[in-house]
Amino acid sequence: MPPDMRPLAHAQQSFRRGVLQARLQVPAAVAGLPGPSRERRFSVYRNNVKASLVAALKAKFTVIERLVGEEFFEATALVFVERHPPRSPVLAEYGGGFASFLEVFEPAADLPYLPDVARLEWARHRAFHAADATPVAIDRLATLAADDLHDTRLTLHPATAVAASPWPIVSIWTTNTFDAETRRIGPDHAGEIALITRPQDDVLVNVLPPGSDLLIAALREGRALGTAIGQAPASLDLARTLALLFRAGAVVGLLKGISE
Amino acid sequence: MAADRSPRAGAGLKPQHQRHILDGRPDVGWFEVHAENYMGAGGPPHRFLERVRALYPVSLHGVGLSIGSAGGLTPGHLGRLGAVAERYQPFLISEHLAWSTHDGVFLNDLLPLPYDDATLALVIRHVDEVQSALGRRILIENPSTYLRFKGEEMEETEFLGALARRSGCGLLLDVNNVVVSAANRGFDPLAYLDAFPVEHVGEIHLAGHAVLQDSDGCLLVDTHDRSVPPEVWDLHRRLIERLGPLPTLIEWDADVPAWPILEAEVAQAESVLRHGDELRAHAA
Incomplete structure (x- = not known):
């Protein structure tokens, strides 16, 4: 990677971590602006990423959602998204690991x-x-x-x-x-x-x-x-x-x- | 589209509208699809799009190429985009000034880029790569943004102008994104449009957005889940009066309405374009 690309690579690395991890942490590269806080602004991206990926899983695992209920499903899917984010830009390919994840997801062990x-x-x-x-x-x-x-x-x-x-x-x-x-x-x-x-x-x-x-x-x-x-x-x-x-x-x- | 015909308004293609479109053959100019939704090997999505393509021009809108990735374009993805383009022969191909993949992880959102020289050089390289692989010009869309980065060196309009000039790409002007970003970053949408390198615009997007009000202020969120608001229509009309008709898309991707509601939005955009024709005829 050319040296002048390092700041951008670093910003994208902390953005990626920031949108996926459970705790809200705004990347240092994000500037302050008048009005809404940096946290609220960054949270729009966090919410977009997590909500859209949870929705993608929901669309594919409708019976799992019915079996465990909406709230439990969303919490489970969120943990899956944080630990196993997509590796392909084709969203239809996301979710192949969900079944194996459920095998080791302790809160679902009763089912x-x-x-x-x-x-x-x-x-x-x-x-x-x-x-x-x-x-x-x-x-x-x-x-x-x-x-x-x-x-x-x-x-x-x-x-x-x-x-x-x-x-x-x-x-x-x-x-x-x-x-x-x-x-x-x-x-x-x-x-x-x-x-x-x-x-x-x-x-x-x-x-x-x-x-x-x-x-x-x-x-x-x-x-x-x-x-x-x-x-x-x-x-x-x-x-x-x-x-x-x-x-x-x-x-x-x-x-x-x-x-x- | 035939060169002798004035640009038309189109709609985003949704599987919910399959029956209305194939049986009713509505009088809309064209349909736009997200390229990534047609990268599967087969099945009903392709059968639907093949039938639509036999009746209408289609535009291909990529949402996953991650043109602003510091680590380079996702290996293999460009080839898949090329295969969809080869199969459906779109009259336009577009992508976003944004990134979505880092270290192989795809975040499924159009994430923002800092507007500086290093990023500009990177995006130009990637647009070159895409245009060489596809063998044609693509359009790059202005994003909706919620924040800015420290140390930015230029305005978005300058960045897009330099990108278009130096890579030869065209631009997709999303008017709703202008309204959203203007409110969130604190600039005047009219001044933005005055500064926009309009000579490169090959397509316009219109959509609706949500308003998130909180004690420390308001954020507009680009949701594509409702009708186009009056402010966006007003800017669209001003643009068409200034530039003449341009292919204009109604984007409605979430809480998708019944077909007649979407069709009415397309008809409204169409009437703006025809108004643009009249102005041109009077001026001639």
């Missing part, structure tokens, strides 16, 4: 399912902005000979994501998204695997059969169908899993006959 619900919401957000592709119908599988099927690779739609959880995250997400009065979901409710897809404009959320996350992970790594099935538990309901994947628009291509 152990929050991080996985946040992962589902983040996957939905990512799916909305993912690249477009045209899903293929399951009929295409039927055109393959049984031997070819084993060696076939499925190309997944770029929007496709899976969120597996020991908690019933899809049931929690669904009732908090669509019901004016949320349905009570018992503590003995089984965990759920969420399939997130976006075949056209709308993002879809479905529940996948148990064990299917391992199958899909193998498919995503480029394994052929036969190999992927081998990596899933024997109890997996394969017919239902494949039917759901195709119906939800998760598959955009079949590459057949490439041996491993």
Whole structure:
């Protein structure tokens, strides 16, 4: 950096610290003016930065906000913003670390399912902005000979994501998204695997059969169908899993006959 | 826009207005979008903008390039801006005299710069870099500010004039920002407009602001969440009478109203521009 840029770099460094940290501290480079104090003037920027980033998280994690309430959500989001500010000027990319943050955020420890619900919401957000592709119908599988099927690779739609959880995250997400009065979901409710897809404009959320996350992970790594099935538990309901994947628009291509 | 047509008024494009715009095809001159909202790989935002672009001229307004960063432009961001420009062929591309990224952290606000020679040289370098990468002229917008820095060496109008002269960029004159900064920094908006290097202006922005009154005085905050106030309309009319019609945008980004309310604001700006046409015709 040229020496004459150092004062500006220094001012921006203290501005950055000043707008993000919890305590109000006006950068030394800020001049006094008649009327409102330096503190009030600087606070406009602090408020703009923090309020806009909290609002950006709010827009993406609406179910988390409903689960914890507005006040708790805003306080939580504010701590996240202070500790993990965005690293990209594209605001749609901000919030990927929120689920992991919730895992270690002590005040939310009573709600152990929050991080996985946040992962589902983040996957939905990512799916909305993912690249477009045209899903293929399951009929295409039927055109393959049984031997070819084993060696076939499925190309997944770029929007496709899976969120597996020991908690019933899809049931929690669904009732908090669509019901004016949320349905009570018992503590003995089984965990759920969420399939997130976006075949056209709308993002879809479905529940996948148990064990299917391992199958899909193998498919995503480029394994052929036969190999992927081998990596899933024997109890997996394969017919239902494949039917759901195709119906939800998760598959955009079949590459057949490439041996491993 | 066709060269033989007089500049028109436009509106900021909002997803809430999708149905009104695509089905109703309102008679507004053009739409402006924030470039960063279209840097995703795909999905409904792009489908909406593609359909709008097929019907209207589009202007690209960047909010994340951080042209005043002491540490340089954010790596990769300029390429993404170029890709959006390539895809949508905007008739104008603009950014702000401000910074928002430091040490890789993006603060999501248009933060102020000290108006001194070192900053001017930096901003000129960055504008050069942007214009070379995009292969075209960009417009730089005067910011809304709430404070000033110690040791500033020139007025904002001088800074912008030198920037435009030395980098070849144009300017985007945000009239609401003039009113906001004038109240906050204690200058006369009319004197500011008299001193503004108007020969470089390629676009005008109009918006509303909030008034924060406290015991030690009043601050105006650039909120874009309401209709354009009378003072801003008055300055806009004076500018158009002086300069002739210029592409004029109504910015309404928060508490976005129903389409007819925004459309009425655009129509009001349009009537000012047509009044400017008449004055020019009389003078000719």
